[in-house]
Amino acid sequence: MRTIRYHGIADELRMRVSSGAYAAGRVLPSESEMSAEFGVSRVTIRKALEILRDEGLVDARQGFGWFVAGKQVRQPLGRLATIEDQMRDSGMQPERRILEFVFEKAPRDIALVLATPHVLRVSRLNTADGEPFALVTVWCPADLAQHLSRADVERSPFYELLEVPLSGASQTIGADAANTAEAELLHIPLGSPVLRCERITSTTSGQVVLVSRHVFPGHRTEFVVDLPYAQPSIAPSGLRLVD
Amino acid sequence: MRTIRYHGIADELRMRVSSGAYAAGRVLPSESEMSAEFGVSRVTIRKALEILRDEGLVDARQGFGWFVAGKQVRQPLGRLATIEDQMRDSGMQPERRILEFVFEKAPRDIALVLATPHVLRVSRLNTADGEPFALVTVWCPADLAQHLSRADVERSPFYELLEVPLSGASQTIGADAANTAEAELLHIPLGSPVLRCERITSTTSGQVVLVSRHVFPGHRTEFVVDLPYAQPSIAPSGLRLVD
DNA sequence: TACCCACACTTGTATTAGAGTTGTATACAT
DNA sequence: ATGTATACAACTCTAATACAAGTGTGGGTA
CATH class of the missing domain: 1.10.10.10 (Winged helix-like DNA-binding domain superfamily/Winged helix DNA-binding domain)
Incomplete structure (x- = not known):
């Protein structure tokens, strides 16, 4: 042989x-x-x-x-796209369905963080190929959002619409069970595991301008985090989407 | 080369x-x-x-x-604060109970990542004030772990024990339901939501030296991620769809 | 003082050229 | 079917050079 x-x-x-x-x-x-x-x-x-x-x-x-291959630390930041862009690249069709778009008085915890009682609250459902994969609620100070329309937030991510320089964010990630409303909207059984995230975004001057809460169905989604250890310098870190 | x-x-x-x-x-x-x-x-x-x-x-x-560039981060923001860090910071006394400490033949997926079939597997339960909050399994190439004892891994975190320069890690975070063994060990009901994480740690030379899987009960744990100079585009990413 | 302008120095961009690399195809030997 | 030998195209890296465009400085002039 x-x-x-x-x-x-x-x-x-x-x-x-x-x-x-x-x-x-x-x-x-x-x-x-x-x-x-x-x-x-x-x-x-x-x-x-x-x-x-x-x-x-x-x-x-x-x-x-x-x-x-793998671990290409070299070219990441410039090309990082939103998850929706990446889905588009891989042939899926991402969509945003706006469920609610209201100017209102914020709940107390939100008002505390945003330092204002008057906010715009937007609830939306993100889908890929018709299947929902994220339920998102965003709060933004009303004075910053005056010029926004429902069509705006349906078309573009929130971060592109705000006319202030964003500096950074802090995010928490936790697991929880889906409640009734979430289960129905995300097409999952009541009580099934979900990822529950809260993100607080600030401007370069330190003012908090966005609070968002995200609910992801646990069976389809997963976070990928890169942890720079010895080299803080290569820290385009934070959250990153990989394949 | x-x-x-x-x-x-x-x-x-x-x-x-x-x-x-x-x-x-x-x-x-x-x-x-x-x-x-x-x-x-x-x-x-x-x-x-x-x-x-x-x-x-x-x-x-x-x-x-x-x-x-502005905002030089001296100490790594973008680093992920683990539950253990949070608990230590808030004054709780974390403990590790070693459940298993065995040199063995690795399962195929682990062997592939570590590039060796012979590994040390350590399973442990992390508790704070007596209550369990994490179930962790760590795999490490056997040749790197020869000098480790059961007492070592009970006393110190694994990455302090390895005598190689660690460069960073990549971690996935997902939500799932607790299985029978996990439910029992973590004192939670069967099927309740848990955070399921897999971390892959590499040396500065790129060799993978640690694979660890963590299970956290969803009701009392949460990850915190700081995005230092978050480009707007990073924000909605970090999430990926699994199938 | 206030203004203008030339000058040196910087980054931004483009072009040329050579050596070295992968991508691809063809012909030939075992 | 597998391996060798060869040739060529397309691309990358690096050097060298040139020029455009922006910044900072200092001196001259009103």
């Missing part, structure tokens, strides 16, 4: 990659160097590398080289 | 910026000075600087120069 060489080479390379011999974010030796090292032709090396690419371990860019 | 020069230069500059070597009110040396210092062309220096700009560390104005 003949042994197929590029299978063995793929095994060897897989070992090196997953053992960290080739660090993430850096580049593997070129196909030519490897063909010299293993004493085989470039074509054979490529076949081995393509196996690893199919497995998602490595990737390549023409003219650049092969590199360890 | 080949390295791209501007990657290394970006790393060096990132170090200087975040260590405060340049932090003084105004600026970095000009591109020309740097290209002389590193012995590379201005284009290469620019590529490195543009990486740092994408990360939000520095910025530039034409005709003026490069400067450290």
Whole structure:
């Protein structure tokens, strides 16, 4: 029985990659160097590398080289899109359905954080391909939201509509059971697990301008968080959407 | 292994910026000075600087120069405060009860991530003031854990025991219903909502050295995430759909 | 004093060129 | 079917150079 060489080479390379011999974010030796090292032709090396690419371990860019996939700390921030953008890219159709759009007197806890009693409250349901995946309520000080219409918030994310420079946010994530209203809107059984999030967004001057509460059905959604440990500097951190 | 020069230069500059070597009110040396210092062309220096700009560390104005971007976070915001941290901060006495401490053959998904079949698995129950609040299972490559004892992992957090430089982690957070074993250990009803987290911790060289799964009872736990200079676009993301 | 302007220096952008890399195809040997 | 050898296209990286455009400084002028 003949042994197929590029299978063995793929095994060897897989070992090196997953053992960290080739660090993430850096580049593997070129196909030519490897063909010299293993004493085989470039074509054979490529076949081995393509196996690893199919497995998602490595990737390549023409003219650049092969590199360890995953953890690409290099290009993240500029391209980070909203979850809706990413869904659009993967062929799904995200939609926002506005359930409520009212100027009103805020509940006490909200009024406390926003430092004003008069707010705009927007409740909406986010869907992907018709299936709901998020139930969101946003509170915003009324004076900042005077110029907003129901059509505005249906069309654009809230963050693009406010004409103030946003600086940062603090967010809590917890698990809870769905109540009756949530269960009905999200098409899930009453009492099934949901992710319950609250986010408080501030301007650069420190004023809190947005409080939002999100409910996600637990069976379809998941948060991904990157935790920079030793290197605070590479901290485009916070929340990130990965595949 | 080949390295791209501007990657290394970006790393060096990132170090200087975040260590405060340049932090003084105004600026970095000009591109020309740097290209002389590193012995590379201005284009290469620019590529490195543009990486740092994408990360939000520095910025530039034409005709003026490069400067450290506002709000330099010294201590990692964007770091995730775990429940244990919160409890410690609020004066509670956290305890760890080790349920299992075994060297064994890893399940296939874990073996794949850790790139080794031989692992140490530690299951423990975290309590605060006697009440359980977290059920944790940690897998670690056996060769890295040889020197660890059951007493060690009971006393200290796992990441303090490993003698390798940790770089960061990626974590997923989802909601689920408690199964029978979890319900019993956590003193909660069967099927009640829990936070289910998986954390993958890597060394600075990119090797994965820890995989841990955490189960938190939903009624008393919550994650807090700070988004330091949150671009508006990040805000609604960090969430992904699972199938 | 108040204003204007030239000058040096900076970043932003574009072009050229060379070497090195992956992507792809073809022909040939085992 | 598998592997080798070769050639070429397309792309990236880096260097070198040039120029446009913005900033800060200082000196001259009214």
